[in-house]
Amino acid sequence: xxxxxxxxxxxxxxxxxxxxxxxxxxxxxxxxxxxxxxxxxxxxxxxxxxxxxxxxxxxxxxxxxxxxxxxxxxxxxxxxxxxxxxxxxxxxxxxxxxxxxxxxxxxxxxxxxxxxxxxxxxxxxxxxxxxxxxxxxxxxxxxxxxxxxxxxxxxxxxxxxxxxxxxxxxxxxxxxxxxxxxxxxxxxxxxxxxxxxxxxxxxxxxxxxxxxxxxxxxxxxxxxxxxxxxxxxxxxxxxxxxxxxxxxxxxxxxxxxxxxxxxxxxxxxxxxxxxxxxxxxxxxxxxxxxxxxxxxxxxxxxxxxxxxxxxxxxxxxxxxxxxxxxxxxxxxxxxxxxxxxxxxxxxxxxxxxxxxxxxxxxxxxxxxxxxxxxxxxxxxxxxxxxxxxxxxxxxxxxxxxxxxxxxxxxxxxxxxxxxxxxxxxxxxxxxxxxxxxxxxxxxxxxxxxxxxxxxxxxxxxxxxxxxxxxxxxxxxxxxxxxxxxxxxxxxxxxxxxxxxxxxxxxxxxxxxxxxxxxxxxxxxxxxxxxxxxxxxxxxxxxxxxxxxxxxxxxxxxxx
Numbered sequence: 001x002x003x004x005x006x007x008x009x010x011x012x013x014x015x016x017x018x019x020x021x022x023x024x025x026x027x028x029x030x031x032x033x034x035x036x037x038x039x040x041x042x043x044x045x046x047x048x049x050x051x052x053x054x055x056x057x058x059x060x061x062x063x064x065x066x067x068x069x070x071x072x073x074x075x076x077x078x079x080x081x082x083x084x085x086x087x088x089x090x091x092x093x094x095x096x097x098x099x100x101x102x103x104x105x106x107x108x109x110x111x112x113x114x115x116x117x118x119x120x121x122x123x124x125x126x127x128x129x130x131x132x133x134x135x136x137x138x139x140x141x142x143x144x145x146x147x148x149x150x151x152x153x154x155x156x157x158x159x160x161x162x163x164x165x166x167x168x169x170x171x172x173x174x175x176x177x178x179x180x181x182x183x184x185x186x187x188x189x190x191x192x193x194x195x196x197x198x199x200x201x202x203x204x205x206x207x208x209x210x211x212x213x214x215x216x217x218x219x220x221x222x223x224x225x226x227x228x229x230x231x232x233x234x235x236x237x238x239x240x241x242x243x244x245x246x247x248x249x250x251x252x253x254x255x256x257x258x259x260x261x262x263x264x265x266x267x268x269x270x271x272x273x274x275x276x277x278x279x280x281x282x283x284x285x286x287x288x289x290x291x292x293x294x295x296x297x298x299x300x301x302x303x304x305x306x307x308x309x310x311x312x313x314x315x316x317x318x319x320x321x322x323x324x325x326x327x328x329x330x331x332x333x334x335x336x337x338x339x340x341x342x343x344x345x346x347x348x349x350x351x352x353x354x355x356x357x358x359x360x361x362x363x364x365x366x367x368x369x370x371x372x373x374x375x376x377x378x379x380x381x382x383x384x385x386x387x388x389x390x391x392x393x394x395x396x397x398x399x400x401x402x403x404x405x406x407x408x409x410x411x412x413x414x415x416x417x418x419x420x421x422x423x424x425x426x427x428x429x430x431x432x433x434x435x436x437x438x439x440x441x442x443x444x445x446x447x448x449x450x451x452x453x454x455x456x457x458x459x460x461x462x463x464x465x466x467x468x469x470x471x472x473x474x475x476x477x478x479x480x481x482x483x484x485x486x487x488x489x490x491x492x493x494x495x496x497x498x499x500x501x502x503x504x505x506x507x508x509x510x511x512x513x514x515x516x517x518x519x520x521x522x523x524x525x526x527x528x529x530x531x532x533x534x535x536x537x538x539x540x541x542x543x544x545x546x547x548x549x550x551x552x553x554x555x556x557x558x559x
Contacts, residue, residue, distance in 0.1 A: 239330035
């Protein structure tokens with residue numbers, strides 16, 4: 001920009017300002033006149049209404065006697081002077097025919113006798129055979145708006161001229177420090193362009209442009225390096241949190257944001273205690289910062305287990321003269337932790353479950369071998385109990401193998417299983433137990449098919465029905481219901497029910513509500529665990545509703 005362009009731009013600004021000013025002034029003037037017209041119409045309509053009713057001319061004049069700005073005059077046809085008026089000083093003559101030709105429209109007229117401009121409107125009152133003319137004195141607002149338009153325009157013109165002169169002076173003065181800074185910028189980027197000391201910014205802009213290009217290249221390199229680091233940090237599967245010596249977070253990667261369920265923007269420059277789910281993290285970071293010794297420990301966050309490695313760092317690369325900081329690396333070891341825990345628990349439970357029947361088998365066989373049991377009846381009893389315990393061991397091992405197969409998601413053949421038909425077969429197989437407790441079983445009828453491996457279907461339904469029988473009351477009932485619309489299967493019994501504590505654990509391996517009764521009935525403690533794994537394998541969900549001494553309800557949501 002140069003001086004000429006500055007002047008032209010100021011002229012354009014003046015014109016725009018002037019137009020806006022004139023438009024505003026005219027709008028104000030029009031609004032004032034419109035307001036006066038509205039008031040006149042209000043008074044006129046009120047006067048006409050009263051005269052058309054029962055009021056006489058004198059009554060109307062008496063009513064508006066207190067309103068000084070209103071002139072109400074009454075004329076007989078053809079006369080130029082009113083025979084009755086609200087303003088005694090009003091003596092101006094009118095042209096009657098010209099007044100009648102106004103046809104009820106609003107018009108303005110200078111009233112010399114009253115020394116003001118009035119806006120009038122008239123009409124004939126047939127009831128009184130007279131003409132009434134209502135006038136309203138022009139308000140000061142209209143005069144003010146007219147004067148405002150004239151004198152305001154002059155003021156805007158003078159201000160614009162003064163502003164233009166000041167702008168030119170200020171523009172030339174402002175270039176002095178700018179030229180000085182451009183010189184220094186040239187020295188930084190080693191450019192040799194000569195500055196022209198005139199009132200044109202073009203040469204200065206060219207120098208700044210070339211310097212900007214040089215600096216942009218440097219910024220691009222720095223930005224690329226920053227993006228690479230950010231990409232690497234956000235790509236790693238471990239959570240990374242870096243804090244300074246004041247325990248303020250200065251680095252927080254994407255995985256850390258996921259772990260603590262908080263965005264990067266919310267934690268930047270905040271103290272580490274903003275991580276409400278951090279547990280012992282703040283305490284251990286404090287130890288590392290103060291001792292400068294690495295620390296490794298395990299932290300649990302929202303049900304996940306993390307191996308936390310905290311390293312002391314020299315923080316001078318972030319802040320000059322800063323003390324030490326610390327970097328926290330969180331590695332998700334939940335699966336390994338759970339797997340290890342489950343293996344330990346599984347082997348402990350499996351060993352315990354297998355030890356009991358194995359001990360019985362060895363005990364009976366040792367007594368037979370030692371001759372403690374020698375009679376045919378004793379040998380028969382020992383043989384019967386040994387076979388029973390051996391079968392129980394085999395059942396446990398087979399159930400464990402089945403669970404292992406389901407966990408590994410080994411592919412199995414799928415077929416279309418007729419639900420009602422197969423459930424009827426299962427009930428027939430369990431008839432001795434049903435008759436023994438005199439249990440009534442009701443099964444929904446109608447076609448309902450599942451695409452499932454037959455053995456899995458059989459194991460799932462048999463375990464659930466067998467449990468409903470085993471833990472039912474004498475003379476109890478079982479309902480096996482189907483909801484074809486929602487694709488659900490419900491097994492509802494009137495048994496002993498479950499406590500809330502037991503409901504949360506019944507699908508665990510080797511978990512028994514009544515351990516003594518379960519072993520006596522030949523249970524392995526794996527039945528419901530198998531049901532749960534079968535449901536997981538086919539993406540079914542199983543829901544349990546139960547109350548003590550009322551009954552239990554197992555609902556399978558199929559797909």
